[in-house]
Amino acid sequence: MNTFPKETYIERRNQLKKKMGSGLLLFLGNEESSVNFKDNWYPFRQDSTFLYFFGLNMPGLAAVIDIDRDAEIIFGDNLTVVETIWQGSHPPLSDLAMNVGVGITRPKNEIEHFLASAVNQRIHFLPPYRPENSQKLAEWLKKSLAEIQSQASVDFIKAVVSLRSIKSKEEIQELTKAVNISVSMHKKLMLEAKPGMKEYELLGLVAGQALSLGGSVSFPPIITIDGQILHNHNYSNTLVEGKMLLGDFGAESGMHYAGDITRTSPVGSKFTDSQREVYQIVLHAYHVAVAALKPGIRFKEVHLLACRKLAEGLKDLGLMKGNLDDAVGQGAHALFFQCGLGHMMGLDVHDMEDLGEEYVGYTEELKKSTQFGLKSLRLGRELEKGFVLTIEPGLYFIPQLIDQWQAKKLHSEYIDYERVAHYRDFGGIRVEDAYVITETGSMLLGDPLEIEIKAVEGVRNGKSSF
Template sequence: MQTTFSKETYIERRNRLKKMIGSGVLLFLGNEESSVNFKDNWYPFRQDSTFLYFFGLDMPGLTAVIDIDQDIEILYGDNLTVEETVWQGSHPPLSDLANEVGMSYTKSKSEIGSFLTSVRNQRIHFLPPYRPENLQKLAGWLKKSHQEIHSLVSVEFIKTVVSLRSIKSEEEIRELTKAVNISVKMHQKLMSAAKPGMKEYELLGLVTGEALSLGGNVSFPPIITINGQILHNHNYSNTLVGGKMLLGDFGAESASHYAGDITRTIPVGSRFSDGQREIYQIVLNAYHTAVAALKPGVMFKEIHLLACRKLAEGLKELGIMKGNLDEAVNQGAHALFFQCGLGHMLGMDVHDMEDLGEEYVGYTDDLKKSSQFGLRSLRLGKELEKGYCVTIEPGIYFIPKLIDQWQAGNLHSNFIDYEKLAHLRDFGGIRVEDGFVITDTGSKILGEPLPIEITDVENIRAKAIQ
């Protein structure tokens, strides 16, 4: 099989990991096939991203162990039987796979339990299991209950993996760029194809087909909706109606499993209404403000709050917000309109390393997540470093039930004019998003830029509607 990177890359990653952890046994669980509705009807296989990062082998049924004290690396798995090759075709022997990524020792996966028993006097490090089958494996091998397994997860291992995977190498940025460029083509397809009268699911088919036709897949279930005020809307049954807006938040996962994630909001017709243009420009101003602030050494939480302040400024100009805006943002009044975080890490996972825990990926021992509504949904708060890849995705959302709840409780009435807000109850939502890599002095957009300014978006839509 073809690995994404060279043998030397995987060896170097594992050597850095061993040096940072220092001692003990590191246990890596690859993923298994997972059945849809009967045993042999499988979901598309997706390998664990940390397993891919250190071992590069994109196939089910593998486990790896690094015994730092004995300086031994072992790949566990089984060669296919003749009967299995009838259905799956021939695969390289396990020993050849190990050699591809710089490993010498292979064993049957039936031997993992006995090995872990033999090293019980050493610290066995493993990461949080997010697949139930891997939780069951750990419980069986270590002879612990499921509850005990969760309590035995190695925080040291998590923090070390996060520190390594967070800094993207030049070869990783090339892979991310491939994913983003496919994502751009997916969005171009939607922006040129969407017309009044179409169903959202027709566009879902177009963008998914575009990703597949370019050698990738979707990096997460696409959001394609005329109800942009629902932040993660995966219902595709609505009909596109002139005068409404269409929000598309989706991206491609490349063949190497690096992810793209782009959002655009477009008019269903050829142009935005005047009211839509006003709100779109407010969101766009927050986007540009946040992008300009991206650089090493800056706390992403501060960039988030900077974008929130910019959104509040625009809403105050429309008469929807009022009062001291610094105090309004500090108290979270703006979260009636911007309920989520400004962005997240991007890598092999669209929310990179989220399986390891947001408190480790986006925060530190000193910086904890906020409990404030809105701010508590910020996935990334810590200081940016060169090599981080992040998204910037500000938005404004008018959610009728949330407005009613806040108004009934007279919440933040010093900062929100509920009377002037009334005519926007059914407005919907607007979001824009791109991915960026942090450079020495600032940031650089990942991949080919996709039109985002109002005039450029409307020019595309005018050609599409002709």
């Protein structure tokens, strides 16, 4: 079982105790989850916050930090003899716990009594995202499921977010491993994709590449010639000369840190003239956004800066018109860029999304927008040294959305719908890399992957290798 040195977990828990001050902190690990019958399981994935503070990647665990009594306990069971027949022998839970600096373990069935004995103490728990954990909390704490959903501890959420947001050197090393596997996956796709192939063939290639390098996929890969569909998991299309192939995927390292990269390449050997024009607009917005990254700047401002650059390029093509500051302020550009510029990345590819975007990406002073497009920005807050985030501008031509806006004459003072009609079947383009915020700016995580037009076309022509 891969873990950091036990001192890492001890220090993380000590920092958490200082931030919380008092009370009992309850951590729920995940269980095995069945696919279609009990013992046919999905691949197990431990809860990320449990991994962050306790490091044990195995099912059936819970843990508590009793701040008032200065006690840390992991609840779980050792394998039975029958279980070892099927799973092999594992070290005793007590030994595993000692490896992450926890000296007390108890059987899993004792946790309900333990929590019941915590009189005059507030029990803090994080919002559960799996139904079985909601049910456990309801049973253990004698509350309804509705109460469980509404009574997650905001103080606990904020304390966890404040710690997990800043990546340590050892976390950056692990993230770099994940990104480098992701780069290799993308090289595999860019080198081997050919007209006539099915998208699902490419899915097999990139997933196999991740597994062969000791990782796994960090989220269901997006591999599509219909790049205008933002999260397309269809995989049934046939690659056709003249179309573009959008690949948005990444690897998860052995310690479950995520990578996330996007590239758009021609199905053939070269982009068409119109594809090259739109790609260059997206690439320019990417470079401008990266140059703006530094501690203290609100990521919302970086997002809007990228939107402005996208709008400028669209105006040069004749697709947008009028005052672009007003156009972006009113969200007219969102016909072509409906999502956010990026997101935090760490143990989750959308880091800590289970804890709530309002806590991870926003603050008491900065609230999420309700404007179409801008409301999809997961991260708006001021950047800090140690943040790891993605930069992923794109332009998407969605026929259904174009028809809806045109029928309503929405933002017609900023959009030339007659010109847009020529791009109905264009598709979509996105590029994406991950950056760590440094003292004065930012640094690309991992090995660079070809992103400039000539370099991408070079890979498609076999002028690159692993």
